[in-house]
Amino acid sequence: MRSPLPEAPPVASAQKWAITFTVMVVAFMQILDTSVTNVILPHLQGSMSAGLDEVSWVITSYLAANAVVIPATGWLAGLFGRKRFFLICSTLFVASSFLSGIAPNLTTLIVARIFQGLGGGPIIPLSQAILWEIFPFHQRGLAMAIWGVGFILGPILGPTVGGYLADEWSWRWIFYINLPVGILGFLMASAFLFDPPYLRRAARIDWWGLGLMVVGFACLQLVLDRGEREDWFDSPTIVAMTIVAVCALAGFLIRELLTSEPIVDLTAFTDRNFATGVTLISVVGFGMFSGMLLVAVFTQQLLGYDAWTSGLVLAPGGLGNICSLFASGIVTRVDQRFMLGFGCLLNAVSLYMMTSLTLGMDYWALALPRFIQGFAVGFIFVPLSTLTLATVRRDKLVNATAVYGMMRNVGGSVGIAVVTTLLAQRSQFHQSTLASHITAWDWETRLRLTRWARHFVAQGSDTFTADRQAVAMLYRETVSQAQLLAYADDFWLLAMMFAAVPLVLPFMRRIRLEPTSPATAASSERAAHVVEEGAV
Numbered sequence: 104m105r106s107p108l109p110e111a112p113p114v115a116s117a118q119k120w121a122i123t124f125t126v127m128v129v130a131f132m133q134i135l136d137t138s139v140t141n142v143i144l145p146h147l148q149g150s151m152s153a154g155l156d157e158v159s160w161v162i163t164s165y166l167a168a169n170a171v172v173i174p175a176t177g178w179l180a181g182l183f184g185r186k187r188f189f190l191i192c193s194t195l196f197v198a199s200s201f202l203s204g205i206a207p208n209l210t211t212l213i214v215a216r217i218f219q220g221l222g223g224g225p226i227i228p229l230s231q232a233i234l235w236e237i238f239p240f241h242q243r244g245l246a247m248a249i250w251g252v253g254f255i256l257g258p259i260l261g262p263t264v265g266g267y268l269a270d271e272w273s274w275r276w277i278f279y280i281n282l283p284v285g286i287l288g289f290l291m292a293s294a295f296l297f298d299p300p301y302l303r304r305a306a307r308i309d310w311w312g313l314g315l316m317v318v319g320f321a322c323l324q325l326v327l328d329r330g331e332r333e334d335w336f337d338s339p340t341i342v343a344m345t346i347v348a349v350c351a352l353a354g355f356l357i358r359e360l361l362t363s364e365p366i367v368d369l370t371a372f373t374d375r376n377f378a379t380g381v382t383l384i385s386v387v388g389f390g391m392f393s394g395m396l397l398v399a400v401f402t403q404q405l406l407g408y409d410a411w412t413s414g415l416v417l418a419p420g421g422l423g424n425i426c427s428l429f430a431s432g433i434v435t436r437v438d439q440r441f442m443l444g445f446g447c448l449l450n451a452v453s454l455y456m457m458t459s460l461t462l463g464m465d466y467w468a469l470a471l472p473r474f475i476q477g478f479a480v481g482f483i484f485v486p487l488s489t490l491t492l493a494t495v496r497r498d499k500l501v502n503a504t505a506v507y508g509m510m511r512n513v514g515g516s517v518g519i520a521v522v523t524t525l526l527a528q529r530s531q532f533h534q535s536t537l538a539s540h541i542t543a544w545d546w547e548t549r550l551r552l553t554r555w556a557r558h559f560v561a562q563g564s565d566t567f568t569a570d571r572q573a574v575a576m577l578y579r580e581t582v583s584q585a586q587l588l589a590y591a592d593d594f595w596l597l598a599m600m601f602a603a604v605p606l607v608l609p610f611m612r613r614i615r616l617e618p619t620s621p622a623t624a625a626s627s628e629r630a631a632h633v634v635e636e637g638a639v
Contacts, residue, residue, distance in 0.1 A: 119237050119246075121295045126230035127250045129193055129288035132281055133223040136200070137165070139265035139277045147209075147274060163328045164213045166516065168220025170324040171317050173509045176225040177502025178366040182308075185501065186296040189229050190289060195222030197285030204278035228504035235492055235500055236299060248485050266409065299497070312358045312366045319351030327516040331523045368502045371495055379611050380491025381507055385514030386604060387447075387483060390597045392515030393522040394454065394476070395420075401590050402469065405462060405583060419470040420477030427481025438613050439486035444605035446482025449475060454598035458591045462583060493614045522593045529592045534585035541581065551577055 140162055147161060172179075180188045199219035206212035230250065238246045268276040322344045333341050359365040372378045395417060402408040402416050433442075453475040488507070495503045541548050555573035556566075564572060 118295055121291070122237060123234060123246055123250060125288060125291040125295055126226075126233055128284060129189075129292065130226055130230045130250065132284045132288065133196065133226045135264070136196075136219070136223065136277075136281060140165070147212075150274065160209075160213050161216055163325065165216045165220040165223075166328055166512075167321045167324040168217045169224040169512060170320040170509075170516075172221050172224040173228065173505055173512065174316055174320060174367050175313070176228045176505035176508075177368065177499075179225065180229065180501045184298050185229065185233070186292070186298050188225065189233075189292055189296060192222045192225050192229070193285055193289045193292060195219075196226070197282060197289070198222075200278045200281035200285065204275040225505070228508040229501065231488070231492075231504040231508070232500040233296070235488075235504070236497060247488055248481065266413075309358070309362055309364055309366050312355060312362060315351045315355035315358060316366060319348050319355050322348035322351065323513075324516060327520045330520055331527065335524070367506065368499060371499055371503045371506065374494055376490050376494055376611050376614075377492070377503060379607065380487060381510045383443075383487060383604060383607065384491065384507055385510040385517075386600060387487065388511035388514030389518035389521075390450070390454075390600055391480075391518075393518035393593075394597055396519055397522060397526075397590060397593055398457075398469070398473065401460065405586060405590075406464075416466065416469050417473060419474040420480070423474040423477025424480045425477075427478045439490050440608040440611055440613060442482050442486040443490070444608055446479045446486070447601045447604040449479035449482065451598045451601040453479065454594050454601065457594040458598065460587055460590055460594075462587060489614055490611050522596070525593055525596070526586075526589050529589035530582075530586050532585075533588040534582060537581050537585055541577070548577070551580075 182188075183191060196219055199215045199222060202215040203212055203219060206215055231247070234246045234250055264280075265277045268274075268280070326341055326344050326348060330341055336342055336345070356369070359367050359369050372381075398416060399413050402413040408416070453472040456472040456475070491507060492500065492503060552570075552573045555576045556569045559569035559572045560566065
């Protein structure tokens with residue numbers, strides 16, 4: 104029989120919300136920096152005299168470091184202590200941000216970004232575990248929703264803030280802005296965070312597991328991030344990294360199941376809710392990350408928006424999320440599966456609206472689906488984290504949130520790789536199909552060429568040159584329409600994925616509050632009681 108865990112010390116209400124604000128600030132800094140670098144790549148090319156393929160390593164190195172360190176968050180928290188590890192991560196992130204800002208060349212910047220990824224990766228799972236522990240069950244939804252505001256606003260403010268700083272000042276300032284935020288977060292964490300009495304310290308280092316994990320997840324992230332650029336499995340490098348990733352990860356799983364001191368404790372997967380929830384968060388990550396990427400690329404590539412305006416298109420999603428904060432108050436009163444199903448179906452509706460893309464659509468036609476999607480997020484992340492983590496033992500929470508966060512990131516990386524690959528392939532398919540209908544005998548084709556030729560003649564071109572320019576414009580329109588149809592195909596795929604999520608929800612069990620006496624409620628946290636759906 105398992106011995107009971109020591110009770111966590113009571114936390115005053117003011118300290119709870121101070122801790123919430125602390126971890127939200129630090130997590131927001133990390134999320135902001137994850138998305139902000141996308142808009143400065145052209146500035147880096149000019150500043151570092153490098154090609155796009157070279158400067159893209161600024162993003163790839165950060166993501167690869169994240170992928171390596173996140174699975175080991177629980178083990179590292181046990182090795183150093185949770186509070187000390189959180190402070191180490193914050194310090195490493197701020198210091199490497201400063202080094203990134205002063206980097207004299209691309210190599211130094213990439214190395215600094217690796218350390219920044221190592222420091223930033225554990226912050227999200229540590230923050231979730233801390234909030235899940237200090238709040239009683241009936242307040243966790245509200246706490247996670249408030250913390251989630253920072254998580255949602257990061258990708259929205261990142262492109263806009265980054266674009267403004269890079270255009271008006273310098274790309275270096277996107278790293279310098281982390282310094283005051285990070286120092287504030289460090290001071291607050293030093294004052295308010297604490298180690299729970301049941302935190303199990305790591306007895307020894309599993310070097311084999313650590314090595315296999317580093318190699319496996321690093322290679323997997325590199326394959327997902329660079330596969331499209333390298334033409335996937337036509338590249339020997341991608342094939343070799345894929346083989347190494349599969350072998351290393353398989354060896355890592357076997358090692359973790361057999362060793363007595365695993366880096367990642369896989370026993371949490373024996374809980375049906377946790378196993379199903381981790382699968383679903385990978386699907387949600389797939390759709391969320393890839394959906395935001397598609398909107399950002401579509402607005403800049405086909406509509407000609409700059410980075411600032413493209414970021415403003417994403418902003419209504421954050422407003423919608425704030426409007427759905429009330430959902431956190433009912434997460435313990437209703438069946439969380441119904442909330443999650445509603446959120447996924449509403450998100451599917453917003454993605455379906457995006458399948459009606461046109462080259463002449465205005466800002467509000469893009470902003471409305473983003474607002475609906477942001478509103479749906481409030482009905483997805485809070486109930487999903489509740490269903491997934493409520494029945495996990497407190498001493499395993501850091502490990503469980505690390506796995507949860509890792510699968511969200513892996514899902515996002517896979518999603519971005521899949522939609523970008525499909526975008527290229529479907530663009531070629533639609534271009535070939537459209538081009539087959541453009542012939543000299545087609546009346547619509549002749550009419551379109553005639554209109555363009557008259558336009559260029561009116562601009563001062565001679566008849567021969569105007570005819571050539573008309574053909575070029577017709578080809579350009581064909582390519583744009585093919586790309587438009589490819590974007591619609593991607594949004595169709597994402598909409599169907601979210602529409603299918605409710606089919607999996609019966610495999611999860613509803614989380615209920617166990618009735619407690621006043622004396623018990625005064626001394627300990629309300630327990631989460633899992634009730635089979637058949638009893639509801």
